[in-house]
């Protein structure tokens with residue numbers, strides 16, 4: 001059976017959402033980032049970066065949330081994985097783009113405005129991060145003005161990967177980006193997304 005390492009309170013939420021879309025059971029190692037379980041020699045053997053999520057698919061070990069979701073959707077011949085090569089490439093493009101342009105930026109913004117204890121927050125980090133988040137939201141707004149979904153005519157792994165990575169944006173005011181906002185809530189209204197969100201917020 002597929003084993004997933006990583007709590008819903010981590011980037012593993014992306015993989016949990018995908019597994020729920022695919023209806024695949026998994027043995028869930030519900031471990032928090034930096035927890036003692038992720039600091040063992042056994043975990044190092046799985047991921048020498050000491051990070052979650054990691055999957056072990058009958059001996060095939062894979063790290064990186066975006067790669068894991070692309071792999072799972074493709075392996076299980078899901079309609080979420082575009083069959084058209086150009087739409088497939090767009091799914092890779094948006095997944096890689098998110099990691100580069102938004103992944104840490106949105107975390108840094110939220111950490112330094114509300115998640116960290118007040119004394120540890122650095123306004124200059126929040127400000128720099130927000131500038132990058134705004135630029136990336138503008139990019140998404142532009143793309144979603146032209147098309148309802150990121151990679152083809154329907155919801156796909158591209159939408160899941162980007163929307164899931166933007167979990168923290170559920171508490172942000174997105175009204176400056178109406179197409180992004182509508183797309184984002186369409187994604188998070190999916191039953192699999194709601195189920196996964198509940199795992200994180202329980």
Ligand SMILES: N[C@@H](CCC(=O)N[C@@H](CS)C(=O)NCC(=O)O)C(=O)O
Pocket residue numbers: 009010011012033034050051052053063064065066099
């Ligand atoms: N690019 C990686 C990032 C993984 C990552 O940074 N995971 C965090 C939790 S969300 C972690 O395990 N951090 C542990 C640490 O900082 O030592 C992915 O998308 O899977």
